[in-house]
Structures are given as C-alpha cells and as structure tokens.
Amino acid sequence: MTFLAYRPFIDPLGVHASWYLLLVPCAILVAFTYKAVRVPDLRRLARDTAVMAMQIIVGMVALGAAAYLFIEVVLPRLVR
Amino acid sequence: MNPSTPDVSFEPLALFAACVLPGLGHAARGERARGLAIGVGVLGLFAGGVLIGGIDVVDRREDGVWFLGQALVGPVAIATDYVHQSRFKVYDDRLRRYRSAYPGELRDPNSAPEPGKAVPSGQAGTRTGLQKPNVKSVGKVNELGTLFTALAGMLNLIAIIDAGFPTRRREIASSPTPTLKPAGAGGGA
Numbered sequence: 210m211t212f213l214a215y216r217p218f219i220d221p222l223g224v225h226a227s228w229y230l231l232l233v234p235c236a237i238l239v240a241f242t243y244k245a246v247r248v249p250d251l252r253r254l255a256r257d258t259a260v261m262a263m264q265i266i267v268g269m270v271a272l273g274a275a276a277y278l279f280i281e282v283v284l285p286r287l288v289r
Numbered sequence: 290m291n292p293s294t295p296d297v298s299f300e301p302l303a304l305f306a307a308c309v310l311p312g313l314g315h316a317a318r319g320e321r322a323r324g325l326a327i328g329v330g331v332l333g334l335f336a337g338g339v340l341i342g343g344i345d346v347v348d349r350r351e352d353g354v355w356f357l358g359q360a361l362v363g364p365v366a367i368a369t370d371y372v373h374q375s376r377f378k379v380y381d382d383r384l385r386r387y388r389s390a391y392p393g394e395l396r397d398p399n400s401a402p403e404p405g406k407a408v409p410s411g412q413a414g415t416r417t418g419l420q421k422p423n424v425k426s427v428g429k430v431n432e433l434g435t436l437f438t439a440l441a442g443m444l445n446l447i448a449i450i451d452a453g454f455p456t457r458r459r460e461i462a463s464s465p466t467p468t469l470k471p472a473g474a475g476g477g478a
Contacts (some may be wrong), residue, residue, distance in 0.1 A: 218336070219377070221343040221426030221434065228429035235437060236336060242330025242444045246451050288364050 236265040304453025308363055311445045327448045329416035335362050342426040342434015342456025344373045345389065355435050361449075362443030377423040379407035390422035 215223075219261050224231065240261035241254070300318060307314025312328030315321075319402035321478060338346055347369045349356040354444040359366045379396045380403040387403075390396060393410045398420055413419055 216423075219344050220365075220424040221345065221430045222341050223430075224341065225428060225430055228433055231341060231433050235334075235433070235440070237301075237438055238330055238334045238337065239444065242327060242334065243447070245323060245326035245330055246444075246448050251326065254326060273401050 232266060232269060233262075236262045236269075240265060290441045295408050298455050300453055300455065302371050303455075304449065307445075307449040307452035308356075310363060310365070311441075311448060314449060315383065318452060318455070327445075331362060331445045331448065332365065334437050334444065335359075338434045338437025338439075338441065339369065340434075341437060342431050344369065344377060345426045346434035346438055347373055347429060350374065350387070351389065352435065355439050358439035358442040361446045362438070363445065366438070366442065373423070375405075377421055378405060380405045381407055389425045392424075394422065395419040 237258065241258045242255045244254055244261060245251075248254055300314075303314040303318045305314075306317040310328065311331035312324035312326070315327060316324030318324075341378070346352075347356065347359055347366060349360075349370050356370065359370075374387065377390075377396070379385070379390045379394060380400070381388050387405065388407075390407060395408045395410055395413055396419065397406045397408050397416070397439075398404055399418055408416070408419060
C-alpha cells in the first residue's frame with residue numbers, strides 16, 4: 210500500500226504556499242455563476258463575467274492592502 | 290411594463306428541479322443554455338472546493354454551520370457528505386463515535402459491530418483489507434475548500450429562487466427606456 214499517493218477529491222491539494230492564487234478561479238466562478246442567473250442576454254455572459262471577476266479581485270486586493278496599511282502603519286503610530 | 294403581468298410568478302416544477310440539480314430548474318423552464326451555465330458554475334465551484342481541500346471540507350458532523358451553506362448545492366453535497374461519513378471516517382472505540390483519522394491510521398471496513406474501526410498503522414501487521422482514510426486538510430487549503438463549496442451552495446440558492454420565482458430581468462432594449470419582462474418569457478440563448 211502506498212501511503213503518500215495523492216487521490217484527487219479525497220486528499221487536499223498541497224497549495225499552502227500559493228493559496229492566494231486560488232482567489233482568481235474563485236472570483237471567476239462566482240462571477241460566472243452569478244451573471245449566468247442575472248444577465249438578460251447570455252451573449253453578454255463572458256464580458257459581464259470578466260468585468261465582475263476583475264471587480265472582485267481588485268476589491269479583495271484593495272481590502273488586503275488597506276488592512277495591511279492599517280495594521281502595519283496606522284496602528285503602530287496610534288499606540289506609540 | 291405591462292401592468293397586467295404579475296411581478297413575480299411561481300413555477301413549482303422549476304423550483305423542485307432546481308433543488309435536485311443546479312441549473313435543472315432553468316432548463317426545465319426552457320432556458321437550457323442558462324441552466325447549463327448555472328450548473329457548470331455551481332458544480333465547478335463545489336468540485337473545485339473538494340479538489341482543493343479534499344472530501345474533508347464537506348462534513349456535517351465537524352463543520353455543521355458550513356454544511357448548512359454547502360447543502361444548498363442539493364443532493365450532490367449530501368451524497369458527498371454521506372460518502373465522507375461512511376467511507377472515510379474511522380470509528381474510535383474510546384470516544385464511541387466516528388471521527389477523522391489521525392495521520393498514520395488505517396480504517397478497517399469489516400470491523401464489528403461498528404464498521405470502519407481505526408487501526409494504527411503500527412498495529413496493522415499482516416491484516417488485509419484495511420483502507421487508507423482521507424487526509425484531513427488544514428490551514429488555508431481547508432479554509433479555501435470550505436469557502437468554495439459554501440459559495441457554491443449560496444449561489445445555487447440564488448439560482449433556485451430565480452428558477453422558482455422568475456424575477457423580471459432588465460431588458461437591454463434598443464429603446465431609450467429600459468423595460469422589464471419575465472425571465473421565463475425570453476427563453477435561453
């Protein structure tokens with residue numbers, strides 16, 4: 210029996226070092242599914258999905274940057 | 290807008306179909322392309338989450354609150370949890386309940402009275418028929434897998450509501466004033 214064999218969908222992926230890259234497929238799939246429900250004309254699905262996915266990714270990066278600046282820059286000055 | 294058209298209609302068959310399989314409700318309403326897109330999106334998110342975090346991310350016993358969201362995917366999520374509970378968890382004699390296996394443990398599917406008894410690999414010896422349980426996911430991988438699957442369920446809830454109670458999508462018409470029409474009336478692409 211091989212104890213180290215990876216089994217897809219059973220064992221977790223070893224992506225601990227690059228977990229943040231999974232934000233991209235997550236944003237794309239969320240945007241695709243939401244827009245599949247909402248768009249009146251499915252011919253616009255690809256474009257609307259791309260726009261919403263970019264909005265999610267930019268928003269998350271901006272929130273991360275804002276949290277980083279608040280914790281690393283603003284808070285140390287406030288508690289000094 | 291035609292004032293005689295009801296604001297919200299109710300389609301019980303589409304509602305039931307949407308609960309059975311993501312996207313099936315829209316397909317039952319005649320919007321096959323939209324149903325296919327919803328199915329691909331919801332099941333893609335769910336499968337992606339299970340691929341990232343392993344089957345461990347769908348666990349109604351250990352992550353009950355998250356499972357409330359995941360269960361909204363429908364029978365697919367419930368079947369995944371059933372397989373996890375019945376085929377991969379091990380029975381702990383000391384705790385008298387099933388739990389995730391510890392590293393190095395094996396699973397005895399033929400144990401009695403509770404199948405799936407935990408067997409430390411050091412005590413496996415020459416016993417045959419022992420199974421390797423799933424590897425428990427931890428950290429960010431577990432969080433992301435759980436997030437993917439729960440998002441799939443919540444998005445499917447939107448799709449279920451849209452299938453059963455067709456809302457009026459804003460029609461992008463060539464006319465300067467946008468009009469509203471029932472979603473089911475236009476059909477799929």
